[in-house]
Amino acid sequence: MGDPAGIGPEVALAALANPAVQSVCRPVLLGDAKILRRVASQCQLSLPERVLSKSELTASDWQSIDRPTLIDFGNVNPEGFHPGHISAATGQASYDYIQFAIELAVQGSVDGVTTGPINKEALRAAGINFPGHTEIFSTQTGSQSSCMMQYSSEITCSFVTTHVGYQQVTGLLTAQRIREVIELSAEALSRIKNIAPEKLQFVVCGLNPHAGESGLFGHGEEEKIIMPAVTQARQLGLRVTAPLPPDTCFLPERRKTTDCFICMYHDQGHIPLKALAFDEAVNTTLGLPIIRTSVDHGTALDIAWQAMAKPASMVQAILLAAALASQTAATN
Secondary structure, eight states: OOOTTSSHHHHHHHHHTOHHHHHHOOOEEEEOHHHHHHHHHHHTOOOOSEEEEGGGOOHHHHHTOOSOEEEEOOOOOTTSOOTTOOOHHHHHHHHHHHHHHHHHHHTTSSSOEEEOOOOHHHHHHTTOOOSSHHHHHHHHTTOSSOEEEEEOSSOOEEESSOSSOHHHHHHHOOHHHHHHHHHHHHHHHHHHHTSOGGGOEEEEBOSSGGGGTTTTSTTSHIIIIIHHHHHHHHHTTOEEOOOBOHHHHTOHHHHHTOSEEEESSHHHHHHHHHHHHTTTOEEEEETOSSOEEEESSOOOGGGTTTTOOOOHHHHHHHHHHHHHHHHHHHHO
């Protein structure tokens, strides 16, 4: 359910009650029953019919899940925090949900994981030194190569770097890493769209203004790092542009013919994506041994528990996870 102090609990409850979600999967919500009861009361939502205690779970419990179910961690004192406020307690709780979700997915008890929003300051307050979900999932599944992709029908972006400061970006860019992101994106979109990877069109964003203007801006990153990655991806049979100026990459006509934009840093892709598809986009981590999708928004502490949050991104994230799980089951 994400951080208890944010909008995660309410969008999770709303999504579980959504008929489209219930038609494609048996959703299991990891969270805290006391918190969710308060949220349900304040936001006029319903709890799942079935509630199981995490400490008393058995194998037969999993086999008998046939309806939306809440796994109650009982790990947050409702009187010990305030909705909309950052705290170590809620940061630790959100991390506990993530860890157990990963464990369930790795052992095959669930077919996929969809995560609610977490708060990085709350994680840090709890002594948890991960900058975000992507890094947690990559580390705890032992993934050698992974990346973030934000997917929607309007625009899709994959990211070479994510939660780092701008000064760190250039030091993290390598031709190998960029090629990896292109390949991971091609594999994922081939599954999502059910078309061959070589039929997909990728647009690679330059790092510098005007894509470097032939070395006038930056330190030749486009020529020395990005273009070699493009060449390598083309040798694999993928349709990839040379690095294009970021300020014109996302124009409407180009979006019509582009399956995925390869972005060098976080805001390069998140700004156009959230401007164009905030309620629809789904965050998914590519390269993991498990399926993981997520909402594309944060904890929105300023509107938490006020029945103002829209569950559309959570619903889309669950639907995508279910679709990917179905494809995996079919191929196996």
